[in-house]
Amino acid sequence: xxxxxxxxxxxxxxxxxxxxxxxxxxxxxxxxxxxxxxxxxxxxxxxxxxxxxxxxxxxxxxxxxxxxxxxxxxxxxxxxxxxxxxxxxxxxxxxxxxxxxxxxxxxxxxxxxxxxxxxxxxxxxxxxxxxxxxxxxxxxxxxxxxxxxxxxxxxxxxxxxxxxxxxxxxxxxxxxxxxxxxxxxxxx
Numbered sequence: 786x787x788x789x790x791x792x793x794x795x796x797x798x799x800x801x802x803x804x805x806x807x808x809x810x811x812x813x814x815x816x817x818x819x820x821x822x823x824x825x826x827x828x829x830x831x832x833x834x835x836x837x838x839x840x841x842x843x844x845x846x847x848x849x850x851x852x853x854x855x856x857x858x859x860x861x862x863x864x865x866x867x868x869x870x871x872x873x874x875x876x877x878x879x880x881x882x883x884x885x886x887x888x889x890x891x892x893x894x895x896x897x898x899x900x901x902x903x904x905x906x907x908x909x910x911x912x913x914x915x916x917x918x919x920x921x922x923x924x925x926x927x928x929x930x931x932x933x934x935x936x937x938x939x940x941x942x943x944x945x946x947x948x949x950x951x952x953x954x955x956x957x958x959x960x961x962x963x964x965x966x967x968x969x970x971x972x973x
Contacts (some may be wrong), residue, residue, distance in 0.1 A: 848882040851949035858956035
């Protein structure tokens with residue numbers, strides 16, 4: 786007689802087996818997409834932990850170093866600018882490093898986010914960045930801010946740094962976005 790041993794259940798369905806009057810469980814795959822919506826993966830599977838091979842603190846620090854330069858340029862032109870920095874991670878992305886700039890009119894709705902995100906898909910790392918509205922999702926700038934590189938520390942660090950520098954070279958876009966409620970998305 787076989788025994789059913791469940792070690793981790795995210796979502797499951799019970800189904801009866803009429804021939805033996807036993808009830809077993811079957812895991813139902815829960816699918817999710819990466820941030821670009823290109824790669825789908827099963828959340829109920831346990832992928833090999835690729836994140837162990839990375840020093841995410843070093844990648845975050847390199848991104849924030851570029852964001853510091855952006856912040857200095859923004860604050861030099863608008864001294865009342867309020868900002869904060871941070872990072873997040875989730876199963877779909879091991880690193881989201883960001884800088885938030887709040888509206889100069891004091892309205893806290895739809896602050897401007899300057900961010901770099903790293904996603905891993907086997908041997909490939911996708912690094913992307915943009916300047917966008919936090920709540921509206923309006924993209925103010927993302928030109929040249931996507932890269933697919935080998936999923937190793939040096940390649941990810943280099944790509945994330947280059948994209949962060951590219952974003953940091955756009956203080957005018959950040960200033961326009963935080964100062965003008967009607968600032969429009971840049972045409973592509």
